[in-house]
Amino acid sequence: MSGGTARAAIRPNKGHSILERRFARLGWGFATPALVVVLAITLFPIAFSVAMSLSHVTVSADGFQLSGTTTEHYEMLLKSERWRHALVFTVLYTIGTVVAELVLGTLIALVLEQLSGGRGWMMALLLLPWAMITVVxxxxxxxxxxxVYGVLTALTEGLTGTPFQFLGTPTPAVLSMAAADVWKTTPFVAIIVLAGLMMLPSDVVEAARVDGASAWTAFWRVRLPLLRPALVIAVLFRILQAFGIFDLPFVLTGGGPGDATESLALLGWHVMFTNLDFGPGAAVAASTAALVLVGCLIFLRAFRARVGDEEAQA
Incomplete structure (x- = not known):
């Protein structure tokens, strides 16, 4: 190849790269206002909470003031049985609800995939619980x-002769709150899984069925591994939401009975705005954010390692 031919072959790539850089700068220009807003409403409160949790907080009629540096707020958390209970409850509640939503959402997505008509109406009805504000x-x-007048209480009284107190004792209260959460958020998981199912190549599943695989084997061995990216997205979103749950227990149980349904977010609110202990309340908020971040990083690292092992074996 002559020098002129080589230069002619190189020029389009160089021009293309310049065009890509221009589009990238244009994209960043359009995204910058949104990124500034996101940083202002997310990172700034987190950073301020961390600063407050590491400072002496003085509360007065004019507000509160930060002075000095201390770690006593975190030492109080580690010694607090109430914080440990809230941590255990939040972790177990997150695991239980996310697993239930993942299973139910996948089953619903498989049913919707098989519908030849009326899928749009079914999806619209399915999204009603998710679109409803959590407080409502x-x-x-x-x-x-x-x-006293609850529909479910009257139903249990009609079936057993004794009204069941759903929110009166710890275990029923936890299960009742989890049921309300699963009812609301399962449609979100179902829509994400359905989108993943619609993107799967049909020839792979057809090849498995031709080779004699049953419907269950084709789903478990072929479709489910291909669905992992969609499932990871659904699980990450639900972990972030479930671990920081506040509005549902705040309205439904107030953290009771006792502290049976008190999550970390609700505990932080009680400490900060009920007891006016801003330092310990900020420590609860900062530790919750740190735990969510660490948990998501561990989950993503485990997922990438699993995918890497499977690609190596293939």
């Missing part, structure tokens, strides 16, 4: 769980 849905569930 929590209040509706509170009406149904009410021990």
């Amino acid at each position: 849905s929590a209040q509706l569930w509170a009406y149904m769980y009410n021990g």
Whole structure:
């Protein structure tokens, strides 16, 4: 190849790279205002909470002031049985609800995939619980769980002769709150899984069925591994939401009975705005954000390692 031919072959690539850089700068220019807003409403409160948790906080009629540096707020958390209970409850609640939503959402997505007509209407009906504001849905569930006039209470009384108190004791209260959460957020998981199912190549599943694989084997061995990216997205979003749950227990149970349904977010609110202990409350918020970040990083690292092992074996 002559020198002129080589230069002619190189020029388009160089021009293309310049065009790509221009489009990249244009994209960053359009995204910058949104990024500034996101940083202002997310990172700044987190950074301020961390600063408050590491400072002496003085509360007065004019507000509060930060002075000095201390770690006593975190030492109080580690010694607090209430914080440990809230941590255990939040972790177990997150695991239980996310697993239930993942299983139910996948089953619903498989049913919707098989619908030849009316899928749009079914998806619209399915999204109604998800579109409803959590405070509103929590209040509706509170009406149904009410021990005097609740629909579910009257139903249990008609079936057993004794009204069941859904929110009166710890274990039923936890399960009742989890049921309300699963009812609201399962449609979100179902839509994400359905989108993943619609993107799967049909020839791979058809090849497995031709080779004699049953419907269950084709789903478990072929479709489910291909669905992992969609499942990871759904699980990450749900972990972030479930671990920071506040509005549902705040409206439905208030953290009770006792502290049976008190999450970390609700504990932080009680400490900061009920007891006016801003330092310990900020420590609860900062530790919750750190735990969510570490948990998501561990989950993503485990997922990437699993995918890497499978690619190596293939």
